[in-house]
Amino acid sequence: MKATTTERMTIASSRRLKDGDVCFVGIGLPSTAANLARLTHARNVVLIYESGPIGAKPRVLPLSVGDGDLAETADTVVSTPEIFRYWLQARRIDVGFLGAAQIDRFANINTTVIGPYETPKTRLPGAGGAPEIASSAKRVLIILRHSLRAFVSKLDFVTSIGFGEGGDHRARLGLPGAGPQAVVTDLCSFEPDPESRELVVTSLQEGVTREKVAAATGWPVRFAQTLNTIEPPSEKELTVLRELQQRTMIAHGVAAGDAS
């Protein structure tokens, strides 16, 4: 079986979740990857969605963040204020799993506008739960497709913080979480430099060159001294992912995974 680039990105990011992690899941690619983790190596991962389900174990991928299947398969369903106050703000979340429209070298993300805020060229959906997930989760995992439009030297708008201006900026803002620990794309994985917090490419997807990553990144991208190759998807990972997506297609009549 040959994996598509989206499947490789989804699978590579799912491996970053550990068994038993409590994960606050964004809809779309993060939700696909988190559920794949739950069905493969991280059976006891606890999935929390901002609409209220805690410990959701959906049989098919949700198309919206409030799908009924999330409620039916959850350990409990609480109100949306409770999710944000008792569970996220109270620091009960190990991993915040997010997507983004734009990202910069310090893993700050934009999901608000392209162009000026008052007169936007493109109005994007906006913040949703992301600003507080990005600031309050113990660590953050980001998944998005790699392109010059997405990986920009300057964001049009900072919706949710990664490392701000870099260095100890998070600490200066009094933020408890460690911030983004990985950004996974269809070309590579980034991790933050321990000092500057700038994103550094630490591994490449199989068959992807440094040049290809550099050409799709809007800043002079740095590579780690030892650059690894991401283990290609296993037969099992691909099978479980495809079966999940097949079930989703049958249940919803449409695929889930990309749009939020």
Place this chain on the structure above:
Amino acid sequence: MAELILLREAIRNLVHDGDTVAMEGFTHLIPFAAAHEIIRQQKKDLTLVRMTPDVIYDQLIGMGCARRLIFSWGGNPGVGSLHRFRDAVENGWPHKLEIEEHSHAGLANAYVAGASNLPFAVMRGYAGSELAKHNPNIRNIICPFTGEQLIAVPSLRPDVAIIHAQKADRKGNVLLWGILGVQKEAVLAARRSIVTVEEVVDDLQASPNACILPGWVVSAVSEVPRGATPSYAHGYYGRDNRFYRMWDAISRSRESFLAWMQAQVLGVSDFSGYLRNQMAEEVKR
């Protein structure tokens, strides 16, 4: 005490031009029937509040009912953009739309503060986000006990909250379950409230901890079967995902949007007419 009345009467009596109106329901139980009635009655200059504007506010905005929008995530869930919302923000069509933009946590807290009769909510949030630069309602506050800097947002006190729920009894006590969102908080924060329900029953048969809004905090209850369509009502019907996808094409141009609204909303007398039309379309597909 809640009056059990027709939705048409409830909207006429309780929603006025210029009101601040919160219609909540987090993907689940979205009060579409009430929104269609507001459009038919051509209410104007509304300040619309909703965490996720969704297709329901795309329709109200496109039909010119809104002057202002307070929101935190404005997309078509699982599909992409809300084209009428974008056209209003990007091009001022059908007229300029003022926006006040928050995060979900900010609005959820603002509803809780409103329901609690507090002037503002205190939270940890918006750190490093540029939302605060553009929204003067996101401010810093110092904890009087520890000196810690926190965030304050003003409470939401809508003139009217409108929600959809599964059941009410004949006294107007309302029961909802599944994804609860912020509906209870929205109703308790508002001066007046309208609840549409799938059915009115003699006995709610609810467990002691069920989410219930006592009839005496609700202004009006209207029975509107399938009144959350195309969203869903847990235990009654599923989400019409195909409609959400179709909305992308319907709403993409002003012409096709207006033609659809004319035929499906303005051209029918109530929500049952809309549902009949949708059913006929479904058969054709």
